[in-house]
Amino acid sequence: MNLKHNILNKKSYPILIILIVTFYSSGYSSELIKPWGFFAHKKINSMAIYTLPIEMIPFYKRHQKEIEELSVLPDQRRYIMDNEASRHYIDLDRYKISDIHYTSWTEITKNIHQDSLVKHGIVPWHIPILYQQLKYAFVRRDTIKIIKLSAEMGHYIGDLHVPLHTTSNYDGQKTGQTGLHAFWESRIPEILNEALEEWVGPATFVSNVTKSTWDWVMESHAQVKILIDKEAKLNATFKQSKKYTFEKKGNALQKNYSLEYSKKYHQVLDHQIENRFQSAYKHVGDIWYSAWIEAGQPFFK
Numbered sequence: 001m002n003l004k005h006n007i008l009n010k011k012s013y014p015i016l017i018i019l020i021v022t023f024y025s026s027g028y029s030s031e032l033i034k035p036w037g038f039f040a041h042k043k044i045n046s047m048a049i050y051t052l053p054i055e056m057i058p059f060y061k062r063h064q065k066e067i068e069e070l071s072v073l074p075d076q077r078r079y080i081m082d083n084e085a086s087r088h089y090i091d092l093d094r095y096k097i098s099d100i101h102y103t104s105w106t107e108i109t110k111n112i113h114q115d116s117l118v119k120h121g122i123v124p125w126h127i128p129i130l131y132q133q134l135k136y137a138f139v140r141r142d143t144i145k146i147i148k149l150s151a152e153m154g155h156y157i158g159d160l161h162v163p164l165h166t167t168s169n170y171d172g173q174k175t176g177q178t179g180l181h182a183f184w185e186s187r188i189p190e191i192l193n194e195a196l197e198e199w200v201g202p203a204t205f206v207s208n209v210t211k212s213t214w215d216w217v218m219e220s221h222a223q224v225k226i227l228i229d230k231e232a233k234l235n236a237t238f239k240q241s242k243k244y245t246f247e248k249k250g251n252a253l254q255k256n257y258s259l260e261y262s263k264k265y266h267q268v269l270d271h272q273i274e275n276r277f278q279s280a281y282k283h284v285g286d287i288w289y290s291a292w293i294e295a296g297q298p299f300f301k
Helices: 013-025 037-049 057-062 064-070 073-077 114-119 123-140 143-160 180-196 209-221 224-237 259-268 272-294
Strands: 244-249 252-257
Touching: 037 057, 037 064, 037 143, 037 180, 037 272, 057 064, 064 143, 073 143, 123 143, 123 209, 123 272, 143 209, 143 272, 180 224, 180 252, 180 259, 180 272, 209 272, 224 259, 252 259
Parallel strands: none
Antiparallel strands: 244 252
16 A cells, blocks of 8 residues: 555545554554654644634534544654655754755755755655645645645644754754653653643744745754753752653553653743644644635635
8 A cells, every 4th residue: 555645535534543543552662653742743733723714613623533643644654654754853953054944845956965855854845845735635625635634734843843853863862861852742741731722823824835844943943952951951950769750551661751850841941842832733723724825715614
């Protein structure tokens, strides 16, 4: 099966949802498959729906369950599709940023070989491509593709709002902080839960998707040093016996950052995680809304 093009049809939703649940609860490493966490990706897409105008909300609400479930599909594809992983990040520290930012995929591939780009991540170039696909799905009123592309767009936009998705030190492995990735984007968001749901206003039109995507990436990248330095400083002053805890997951005990350490890190970050989360779902709504506007505002019963 060509998973990229044939993963969805009208009869496949129940099967797909079963596969998602099975994969999530299986023996695959939960630390590997949870950028932003399954919990957070679903929540980002769900919250984005409520930024939409009245003309769009009924359609998206009808398909909210599918959109939430499909929002985690890109993470699952990373381990069965060679070209998937690079769509989730970009190692900006591998580039002279002024040479690449605000470029389109067509422009950048004239100067840098595609294999090199893929090696260091392509998320800011992939989102404008998906945007065009979503716009044309709206033009055709192709409900299946609108749902699928909206969900996946939500995933990639969510990922580029994670600072650690913009650096080769993506897990703190270069600074002796291995595990920082899941700590920042899974552990703490799951603790915060409803605190992430602050209203950020209605979706607004994005006139230049390429520029806006790069703006969002650069905003994330500016936060990298802060989150790394703050955790290193906290770790140096915290009793190591209180830093971790063991929690039961299914039939196994898993080591995780303690609730005390997690809350303290969140405090010293001064709401960085909520701010990135809320920006993510606002911008997901902006992109969905903009594609609909550019498609001529099609009406869905």
